[in-house]
Amino acid sequence: SELLQSFVGGVRRYAGEEPDIYVALLRLLSIVTENCDPDVLAVARQERDRIVSTAQRQIQEPADLERVVSAAKAALLAEEPALEEGV
Numbered sequence: 001s002e003l004l005q006s007f008v009g010g011v012r013r014y015a016g017e018e019p020d021i022y023v024a025l026l027r028l029l030s031i032v033t034e035n036c037d038p039d040v041l042a043v044a045r046q047e048r049d050r051i052v053s054t055a056q057r058q059i060q061e062p063a064d065l066e067r068v069v070s071a072a073k074a075a076l077l078a079e080e081p082a083l084e085e086g087v
Contacts, residue, residue, distance in 0.1 A: 001043040004032060008047045012054055019064040022055045026071040030078045041079070048075055 008025055015021035029044045029051075036044075055068040 001039045004040060005043050005047065009050070012047070012051055015054070015058070017059050017061075017064070019055070019059055019061075019067045022051050022059075022068040023071040025051055026068070026075045030075045033075075033079055045079075048072055 008029065011021065011025060015025075026048060029048055033041050033044045052069060052072045055065060059065040059068065
């Protein structure tokens, strides 16, 4: 979980106004959380929230920001089956 946090956090900090980077990070988090332990899932949730927060501060174009927010919502929906399975 520390490796995930370091990698995603580092990329997120330097993403600037590039929505494609935020969207790619959110997709990565979705893939990582498909079959993972609770610690990794918790880190992924925190990073997802940080990605959205950073994007809201950095991205000026509303359509670009909406792409990031939509990707975050999709990541959250993808996470729900894991929650139902007791992860």
